[in-house]
Amino acid sequence: MLATHNLTAFYGDFQALFGIDLQVDAGEIVSIIGANGAGKSTFLKTITGLLKAPRNAVRFEGRDIGGMPAHQIAQAGIAMVPEGRRLFASLSVEENLKMGAYTRRQGRFDLDAVYALLPVLKEKRTQPSTSLSGGQQQMAAIGRALLANPRLLICDEISLGLAPIVVKEIYEILGRIRKEGLTAIIVEQDVGMARLFSDRLYCFQEGRVSLSGRSDALSHEAISKAYFGV
Amino acid sequence: MIAWIDTIVQGVLLGGLYALFAMGLSLMFGVMRLVNIAHGDFILLAAFAGMALVAGLGVSPGVALLVLMPLAFAFGYGLQRGVLNFALGRDILPPLLITFGLSIVIQNALLQIFSADTRSIQAGALVTASLHLGEGLAVGWLPLMIFVSAIAVALALQWLFGATRIGRAFRAAADDSEAAQLMGVDNRHIYALATAIAMVVVAIAGVFHGIRTTIAPTDGPALLLYAFEAVVIGGLGSFWGTFAGGVILGVAQSIGFRLDPGWGILVGHLAFLAVLLVKPNGLFPKTR
Numbered sequence: 001m002l003a004t005h006n007l008t009a010f011y012g013d014f015q016a017l018f019g020i021d022l023q024v025d026a027g028e029i030v031s032i033i034g035a036n037g038a039g040k041s042t043f044l045k046t047i048t049g050l051l052k053a054p055r056n057a058v059r060f061e062g063r064d065i066g067g068m069p070a071h072q073i074a075q076a077g078i079a080m081v082p083e084g085r086r087l088f089a090s091l092s093v094e095e096n097l098k099m100g101a102y103t104r105r106q107g108r109f110d111l112d113a114v115y116a117l118l119p120v121l122k123e124k125r126t127q128p129s130t131s132l133s134g135g136q137q138q139m140a141a142i143g144r145a146l147l148a149n150p151r152l153l154i155c156d157e158i159s160l161g162l163a164p165i166v167v168k169e170i171y172e173i174l175g176r177i178r179k180e181g182l183t184a185i186i187v188e189q190d191v192g193m194a195r196l197f198s199d200r201l202y203c204f205q206e207g208r209v210s211l212s213g214r215s216d217a218l219s220h221e222a223i224s225k226a227y228f229g230v
Numbered sequence: 231m232i233a234w235i236d237t238i239v240q241g242v243l244l245g246g247l248y249a250l251f252a253m254g255l256s257l258m259f260g261v262m263r264l265v266n267i268a269h270g271d272f273i274l275l276a277a278f279a280g281m282a283l284v285a286g287l288g289v290s291p292g293v294a295l296l297v298l299m300p301l302a303f304a305f306g307y308g309l310q311r312g313v314l315n316f317a318l319g320r321d322i323l324p325p326l327l328i329t330f331g332l333s334i335v336i337q338n339a340l341l342q343i344f345s346a347d348t349r350s351i352q353a354g355a356l357v358t359a360s361l362h363l364g365e366g367l368a369v370g371w372l373p374l375m376i377f378v379s380a381i382a383v384a385l386a387l388q389w390l391f392g393a394t395r396i397g398r399a400f401r402a403a404a405d406d407s408e409a410a411q412l413m414g415v416d417n418r419h420i421y422a423l424a425t426a427i428a429m430v431v432v433a434i435a436g437v438f439h440g441i442r443t444t445i446a447p448t449d450g451p452a453l454l455l456y457a458f459e460a461v462v463i464g465g466l467g468s469f470w471g472t473f474a475g476g477v478i479l480g481v482a483q484s485i486g487f488r489l490d491p492g493w494g495i496l497v498g499h500l501a502f503l504a505v506l507l508v509k510p511n512g513l514f515p516k517t518r
Contacts, residue, residue: 050408074414086409088402090467090516099402102395103414148414 001026001183002047002078002152007057007066009039009046016042018207024152024185029178031186031194031215034204035227040187041083043204044156048080049073061151075103079150083157083187085141087129093140094125100147107149108180114143117173135166142173153184160189171197191223205229232366237488238481239369245460245480246377247442249473250435251453252460253383254428256472259461261400261424262318264325268333270454272429275336276302276436277445278344281351291353291441298433306429310422318421333450340447351440376438380476383431384469390427391469400424459502465512474514478505 002024009017017039024030034040045051047058049070058066065073079100087096097114115122118139124132129140138158145153155174159167171193174182188194195201195215203211203226211218211226255269266272276298283294317324359371391397403410403420411417439445439453456479464475479498486497505513 048412050411069416070408070411071414071416074412080412082409082412086406088405088409090401090405091398095398095401098395099398099410099413099415102399144413 001028001061002185003059004043004047005057005059007043007046007053009042009051009053011042011051016207017046020204020207020209022202022209022212024183026183027181028200029182029184029186029198030200030202031188031198032202032204033188033191033194033223033227034210037206038204039207040204041156042207044080044154044185044187047073048078048154074148075105077105077149077151078154079145079148079152080154081138081141081145081156081158083160085137087132087137087140087144089128089130091129092126093121093129093132096129096140097121097125097144097147100144103148105149109146109149111147114146117146117176118143134162135169138162138166138170139173142170146177151183153182154187155184156187157189158186159193167193191227195223203227232364233488236367237484239367240373241481241484242477243369243373243377243480244484245477246373246380247435247438247476248456248460248479249380249476250376250383250431250438251457252464252472252476253380253387253469254431254435255454255457256461256464256466256469257387257428257431258425260466261404262314262421263322263404264314264318265322265329266428267326267329267454268336268450269329269432269457270452271333271336271340271450272432273436273439273453273457274340274445274447274450276433277351277440278340278447280433280437280440281349281445284351284353291351291356291437294351295434295437298437299430302429302433303426306426306432307422309429310425311418314425315418315421333454337447337450344447346446346448348444348446350442350444351437353441357441372438372442376442379434379438380473383434384473387427387431387469396420396423456498459498462512463502463505465509465515467516468514471512471514471516475512478513 004020004022007017007020020043032040042051046053049068053066055066056064060076060078065076088099097111120136121140121143132140158170186194186198198215201213201215201218202209203223205226211222251273255266258264258266280291280294280298283289283297284291313328314325317328356372360368361371361374362368391400399415399420403415403417407417460475460479461472463478464471478501482501483494483498487494
């Protein structure tokens with residue numbers, strides 16, 4: 001579904017990605033792990049169009065989308081739950097969710113379906129998004145991304161800063177969507193969670209893929225070696 | 231006593247015009263954090279364009295405004311898409327410089343075309359017609375019309391921002407433009423629409439201003455100042471705040487004029503400074 005080939009990325013003169021080859025097939029959950037500064041967020045920025053990428057370095061459903069503007073990539077069916085949630089502060093919870101549906105892509109998720117999946121959002125729908133707790137904000141961010149009816153869902157650091165019990169709850173919800181054939185990229189700090197929840201795993205290190213393979217087949221030692229580079 | 235009531239009423243009505251000046255400025259700043267230094271000059275540009283239409287084609291000011299509004303929309307869209315979008319970024323200085331330059335260009339173009347003579351839009355009997363409210367108290371139909379138009383514009387903008395898909399996109403892009411792009415919002419288009427709508431409000435303000443008083447090509451910066459003061463008094467974030475800011479400025483000026491014919495503008499500025507001193511975020515800031 002999504003494939004990158006020799007993907008590079010730059011911030012000005014600084015090169016952040018050095019030829020990433022990564023593939024996500026339909027119905028598959030792929031997780032990306034790596035230390036801070038390994039290039040995970042940069043990688044997500046290039047495939048969502050926030051950062052320039054070479055034209056033919058990113059292929060999504062048979063189209064070259066590298067370097068396309070972010071709003072067109074969203075229209076093509078890639079939705080992101082950004083790191084730090086990034087809900088719109090001056091919008092209510094429901095307005096935030098409606099922003100997710102901005103592209104008017106049709107599919108299984110409408111406002112009612114998201115409220116059925118995440119009932120707490122329905123309770124708080126008229127409140128400002130800033131009044132939600134961290135976990136509720138994360139759910140709102142996930143609901144917002146689902147309303148785009150994405151072909152590919154990207155979750156960037158969704159467990160960051162949340163209590164373990166809340167993280168469990170959020171992954172339980174993602175698990176439910178997964179059964180309906182979700183295709184997703186999960187970027188995680190929590191390596192254990194990343195391994196548990198994904199079919200395949202990529203480890204990034206200093207802008208390169210240092211390890212990849214089936215999540216259940218990779219040993220702890222191999223992962224920690226690829227993670228820390230020692 | 232009746233004289234003071236009259237002063238307040240006239241001030242409130244004058245405030246309607248200032249509110250019209252201010253709402254376009256408030257809209258552009260609210261969506262893009264773009265301070266449009268040429269705002270007053272755009273108002274004058276609209277006023278002169280209205281005057282040229284009325285004098286040249288012999289149409290009524292109302293018809294001239296109806297012609298101008300779509301033109302202003304297209305002008306605003308093109309201006310944002312073709313010029314101002316390239317200046318937007320983390321640095322707030324480039325848009326300031328560009329609009330400052332535009333201000334000079336517009337002033338000199340107007341001077342070149344219309345000369346430095348003061349003039350106004352001919353609107354016939356409307357200018358002097360008034361509504362008698364009681365002993366010693368009357369309001370002009372024109373100021374009343376301006377005030378009602380200002381309320382209508384504030385209502386329309388509040389509805390647009392609060393209840394429509396495009397309004398949500400405006401607010402989302404203002405909050406976090408990157409996240410908005412991830413939702414599929416084309417920021418360049420959204421910003422261009424915001425400026426286009428602001429320019430429609432500018433056209434309304436300009437034509438009314440041209441009918442109400444005399445205009446000269448170099449008046450722009452003064453109008454910008456009134457608009458600015460109204461926005462700051464009201465506090466950023468809501469059009470009703472801006473509207474209230476305009477009314478407060480109008481009443482303050484009107485009271486000043488009543489005290490001494492030379493004090494009107496000064497008292498307006500003093501009211502602005504007082505608000506800035508007591509409530510630097512304005513009287514009705516949106517807190518969310």
